[in-house]
Amino acid sequence: MSLFAPLFARADVPVGVPELARALDPVRTLAEHEGHFGLHQRAPDGTHFLARDRLGVHKLFFSVVGSEVHSANYLIELLRAGHACADVWSVPPGHLLRLQPAERRQELVSFAPLTFGTEESAEKGALAWHAERLRAALRRTFRLLARHCAGRPVYVTLSGGIDSSLVTLLAREYLPEVVAVTFALRAPRESGPGADLFCARRVARALGVPHLEVRCEPDEVLELLDEVLVYGQDARDFNVHCGLVNAALARALGARHARGPRPVVLSGDTLNELLADYAAVPYRGREYFRLPDLSRGRVRRFLVGGLDVGDREVGLFARHGLETLQPYALCARELAALPAELACAPGAKARLVAALVGTRLPDFVLARPKVRAQVAVEGEPGGTLALLVERGIDQEELTRRFARLCGLERAELAGLVRAGHYRHSPGFPPAPGARRRYPQPTGTLLRAAEGAGARGVPGEQPA
Amino acid sequence: MNQEDVVTRLEIFVRARFRVAPEDRRFSRRTNLWEDGYLDSIGVVELIAYLEESCRIELPDEVLFEPDFSSLDGMARIVCALARSRALPPDGLSA
Numbered sequence: 001m002s003l004f005a006p007l008f009a010r011a012d013v014p015v016g017v018p019e020l021a022r023a024l025d026p027v028r029t030l031a032e033h034e035g036h037f038g039l040h041q042r043a044p045d046g047t048h049f050l051a052r053d054r055l056g057v058h059k060l061f062f063s064v065v066g067s068e069v070h071s072a073n074y075l076i077e078l079l080r081a082g083h084a085c086a087d088v089w090s091v092p093p094g095h096l097l098r099l100q101p102a103e104r105r106q107e108l109v110s111f112a113p114l115t116f117g118t119e120e121s122a123e124k125g126a127l128a129w130h131a132e133r134l135r136a137a138l139r140r141t142f143r144l145l146a147r148h149c150a151g152r153p154v155y156v157t158l159s160g161g162i163d164s165s166l167v168t169l170l171a172r173e174y175l176p177e178v179v180a181v182t183f184a185l186r187a188p189r190e191s192g193p194g195a196d197l198f199c200a201r202r203v204a205r206a207l208g209v210p211h212l213e214v215r216c217e218p219d220e221v222l223e224l225l226d227e228v229l230v231y232g233q234d235a236r237d238f239n240v241h242c243g244l245v246n247a248a249l250a251r252a253l254g255a256r257h258a259r260g261p262r263p264v265v266l267s268g269d270t271l272n273e274l275l276a277d278y279a280a281v282p283y284r285g286r287e288y289f290r291l292p293d294l295s296r297g298r299v300r301r302f303l304v305g306g307l308d309v310g311d312r313e314v315g316l317f318a319r320h321g322l323e324t325l326q327p328y329a330l331c332a333r334e335l336a337a338l339p340a341e342l343a344c345a346p347g348a349k350a351r352l353v354a355a356l357v358g359t360r361l362p363d364f365v366l367a368r369p370k371v372r373a374q375v376a377v378e379g380e381p382g383g384t385l386a387l388l389v390e391r392g393i394d395q396e397e398l399t400r401r402f403a404r405l406c407g408l409e410r411a412e413l414a415g416l417v418r419a420g421h422y423r424h425s426p427g428f429p430p431a432p433g434a435r436r437r438y439p440q441p442t443g444t445l446l447r448a449a450e451g452a453g454a455r456g457v458p459g460e461q462p463a
Numbered sequence: 464m465n466q467e468d469v470v471t472r473l474e475i476f477v478r479a480r481f482r483v484a485p486e487d488r489r490f491s492r493r494t495n496l497w498e499d500g501y502l503d504s505i506g507v508v509e510l511i512a513y514l515e516e517s518c519r520i521e522l523p524d525e526v527l528f529e530p531d532f533s534s535l536d537g538m539a540r541i542v543c544a545l546a547r548s549r550a551l552p553p554d555g556l557s558a
Contacts, residue, residue: 292508419507
């Protein structure tokens, strides 16, 4: 069974999901493909193959009960099915997990290790060389997207920053029709568009792309909080704040496409992790989104590894029937290979993008100072960080609420996520302990969202 | 690599980096750093980076969920086992 495999490709040709049980070498088969996927297939001999894409864009949880392996893309689905949290495991990103429950055997193999570029000084001419490799990877990716998205509505989430502007540019060049979409939170006293919306309008106009603005009242956004926690699968504030933006966009786009072909959303996510382009954000005397006290080149590996946890895009858009694709994640090898000096030094991203597309992207995009798109800009009409802070919803409250919604104790939650990784088992998962049914998750929005656009279902089917 | 050296250095690092008060009686080399709230997701990344740099090893993500990777004593055991498996010289612990 393919739980969720919207894009699976060999070179630049979309292909069906490979049957791992029939492959001579399943690890090599997976290594030869690119895509976003969380797969679970069962071979006739009872072996289970579970695999997850290189960066862990898609989530994949499972629980072993006797000879059965139950899996789902959403943790909540296994919990609702009665699996104890302690019996739920995750497949690490870029790994193939082979389970033979009858023999209580497990084999976990990495099929897509990422190699990060050196922290030494880059050689002369390295930027041009890496830009050419990355240009080829993006070309391959967008040709693939063009085939994959044919006949379907395509949106690009556009914040007006470099990452999403580049995706918008390439989408316009490779896809026949694309609409840019931007979230904006209405301020209590409307004082004109915020910088993000203003920039997004400028970018869309400059690139000649139709632009849809999704403007929300603060209370409309707060209504989405429970959904963001449960289906964004993380309580950490930086993911929740972004998740609120995506959930608002997902709700609006889902409503526009209640019928017809399934829409696709392209996003600029994961580039910030691959280039370590993050910084802590001060707001009202406090610092949010603190990063480990390491060099940018060093922290890159941890930021990318941390993509394991959180489903702030794919999980939330999928709840509203939308497929999300992250072009940069499909070029992860080339981006990770960039030497730290070319990836993470101040101004490196703008130089890289300029080397990639020259003047096809307006100058003002490359010159714009880095901001956390839509979530936190000091002095702006408001972002989702400001909204939650003003309403007293801090990290402690998010964690407490997430645990309650999932029917978990805090300690169980702490054992499920560590250092940006979901729990995985180094050996065959221990036999389920005394299983108990957790209380059903609560929250009005959660109930309203049930059954809408589910990504995967617990259970298994023959491959 | 000497396990006592590793755990001593680890304790100094954790006490300083995470501001563990000298009079904190809950804290010891056997304390579960996760359950007792001494480590968060940022802190553990800094701890891993420190271990990797000072012990010249690479800690795979798999160690995160090993039961031993909960206390200073356990972490030192993991580090020493990893170093032994990679046949580092005995002075592999750098300042």
